[in-house]
Amino acid sequence: MPRSPTSQRLTDAAIGLFNERGYDETTVDDIAARAGVSRSTFFRYYRSKEEVIFPDHDALLAKVEARLRASTAGTAIVAICDAVRIVLAHYVEDAEVSLRRYRLVGRVPALRHREIASVARYQRLFREYVGDWLAGTPDAPLRAELMASSVVAAHNQVLRGWLRAGGSYDPFEPLDHALQYVIRTFRHLENMEGPREGEDQVVVAAFPRSASPDDVMDAIRAHLGSRQ
Amino acid sequence: MPRSPTSQRLTDAAIGLFNERGYDETTVDDIAARAGVSRSTFFRYYRSKEEVIFPDHDALLAKVEARLRASTAGTAIVAICDAVRIVLAHYVEDAEVSLRRYRLVGRVPALRHREIASVARYQRLFREYVGDWLAGTPDAPLRAELMASSVVAAHNQVLRGWLRAGGSYDPFEPLDHALQYVIRTFRHLENMEGPREGEDQVVVAAFPRSASPDDVMDAIRAHLGSRQ
DNA sequence: GAATGCTGTGAGACTCAGTATCGTACGCTT
DNA sequence: AAGCGTACGATACTGAGTCTCACAGCATTC
Numbered sequence: 001m002p003r004s005p006t007s008q009r010l011t012d013a014a015i016g017l018f019n020e021r022g023y024d025e026t027t028v029d030d031i032a033a034r035a036g037v038s039r040s041t042f043f044r045y046y047r048s049k050e051e052v053i054f055p056d057h058d059a060l061l062a063k064v065e066a067r068l069r070a071s072t073a074g075t076a077i078v079a080i081c082d083a084v085r086i087v088l089a090h091y092v093e094d095a096e097v098s099l100r101r102y103r104l105v106g107r108v109p110a111l112r113h114r115e116i117a118s119v120a121r122y123q124r125l126f127r128e129y130v131g132d133w134l135a136g137t138p139d140a141p142l143r144a145e146l147m148a149s150s151v152v153a154a155h156n157q158v159l160r161g162w163l164r165a166g167g168s169y170d171p172f173e174p175l176d177h178a179l180q181y182v183i184r185t186f187r188h189l190e191n192m193e194g195p196r197e198g199e200d201q202v203v204v205a206a207f208p209r210s211a212s213p214d215d216v217m218d219a220i221r222a223h224l225g226s227r228q
Numbered sequence: 229m230p231r232s233p234t235s236q237r238l239t240d241a242a243i244g245l246f247n248e249r250g251y252d253e254t255t256v257d258d259i260a261a262r263a264g265v266s267r268s269t270f271f272r273y274y275r276s277k278e279e280v281i282f283p284d285h286d287a288l289l290a291k292v293e294a295r296l297r298a299s300t301a302g303t304a305i306v307a308i309c310d311a312v313r314i315v316l317a318h319y320v321e322d323a324e325v326s327l328r329r330y331r332l333v334g335r336v337p338a339l340r341h342r343e344i345a346s347v348a349r350y351q352r353l354f355r356e357y358v359g360d361w362l363a364g365t366p367d368a369p370l371r372a373e374l375m376a377s378s379v380v381a382a383h384n385q386v387l388r389g390w391l392r393a394g395g396s397y398d399p400f401e402p403l404d405h406a407l408q409y410v411i412r413t414f415r416h417l418e419n420m421e422g423p424r425e426g427e428d429q430v431v432v433a434a435f436p437r438s439a440s441p442d443d444v445m446d447a448i449r450a451h452l453g454s455r456q
Numbered sequence: 457g458a459a460t461g462c463t464g465t466g467a468g469a470c471t472c473a474g475t476a477t478c479g480t481a482c483g484c485t486t
Numbered sequence: 487a488a489g490c491g492t493a494c495g496a497t498a499c500t501g502a503g504t505c506t507c508a509c510a511g512c513a514t515t516c
Contacts, residue, residue, distance in 0.1 A: 006493095027472065038495045049473070113345040120344045142406050145385040146378055146413070153377035157370050178370050185374070185413055234464095255501060266466045271503070 009035040014052040023108040076133035095167040102163040154178035237263040242280040251336040304361035309407040323395040330391040382406035
């Protein structure tokens with residue numbers, strides 16, 4: 001959904017002013033004036049001065065939640081690893097804005113707090129999802145917390161690296177690498193019980209050590225494709 | 229480090245008023261009046277209205293940092309597991325205040341954000357410590373981030389449980405149990421070499437029958453990551 | 457016993473974020 | 487053209503946080 005032109009002008013004005021003279025030195029009046037609207041209008045579009053820097057965060061969270069709900073992944077950890085990709089994708093999507101925001105957030109404690117708080121919402125979402133999934137198994141809340149925090153941490157680590165490098169490469173490979181770490185780490189925690197239904201389909205495949213991930217993927221894709 | 233009587237009266241007045249009529253409904257003037265001092269004096273002791281709820285947080289962080297510096301633990305993960313005990317100990321020390329604050333924080337978003345932000349500082353401290361420790365080893369930043377976030381997550385999970393239960397038991401046993409989990413989990417991470425040369429790489433995956441080929445592919449891709 | 461300097465406090469003015477209310481201009485339907 | 491809803495601007499208000507200044511208490515020093 002394309003944001004309204006007014007809201008777009010407001011964020012542009014805000015980011016511009018924040019970079020020119022700093023966050024604290026910029027008043028909401030300044031932003032509204034540059035955007036050519038009144039102060040009232042600013043607060044109609046954004047509930048606070050901070051929010052102008054983090055628009056569509058709620059929407060993103062909702063998207064992640066939807067993906068999680070629709071997930072048919074085999075394990076909880078894979079489901080949330082999959083979902084966290086959406087978050088990274090969102091940052092990559094308009095890298096320009098992400099980078100400017102990153103530099104800003106690094107300098108302004110209030111914004112940093114805001115960002116941390118929003119990250120905590122993802123973590124909470126993941127925690128609840130995994131908690132439901134594992135319900136009944138031993139130490140479910142603890143394992144849920146650990147898995148959620150690890151996936152979020154992996155994402156953040158990759159994102160930070162990418163932002164620090166000025167968004168100069170494709171961050172999904174490092175993300176996969178990091179999530180791979182997490183999944184392997186938690187596999188022994190997750191599979192304490194066997195598959196939940198007796199009717200699972202099982203894939204067993206053996207490859208030479210020299211096979212690259214792509215080789216593996218191709219072979220499995222070919223196999224799955226034949227069974228549709 | 230006994231806090232000054234004025235500062236003590238201020239926090240008492242604040243917590244009392246917050247509980248009686250709510251956080252937003254209490255002004256700094258109200259707090260100052262009940263404590264028998266002026267508004268100016270309030271802001272001399274606390275930089276903000278939020279801070280009155282989280283006194284000595286900086287001191288605690290410093291204590292944790294000192295413990296970390298003095299640590300002689302054999303591995304980074306054990307060192308930060310050890311350090312995080314100080315944090316729990318601080319909450320347990322005056323359980324009364326911790327519990328009242330917990331109930332308050334649960335109801336007031338502004339305070340929740342504040343708390344989350346302060347937790348993030350521990351995590352950052354741990355991350356940097358582990359990062360230094362692991363410097364030079366493969367994926368050091370990633371593993372540092374994961375270890376730090378896991379230890380913090382374990383602590384938070386135990387703390388939340390203890391607070392929800394009204395502080396009715398000794399939380400150090402569950403903490404040890406949780407940290408044991410973390411340590412055991414990350415031992416796996418240390419031994420993460422791939423299959424040995426000459427042996428096949430084997431993929432075994434189980435999926436619900438409802439899983440589409442794409443689901444299977446996604447899951448396997450996630451497991452394989454970008455490992456070459 | 458004054459003069460001096462330091463420290464903690466109160467008073468008041470000021471800026472700005474955020475909320476609430478009201479009037480009004482514009483576009484749309486019938 | 488009349489009616490109607492929506493978006494906007496204007497204005498006033500509350501309260502957090504900052505800053506400056508004045509003053510009282512209390513020591514030291516000559």
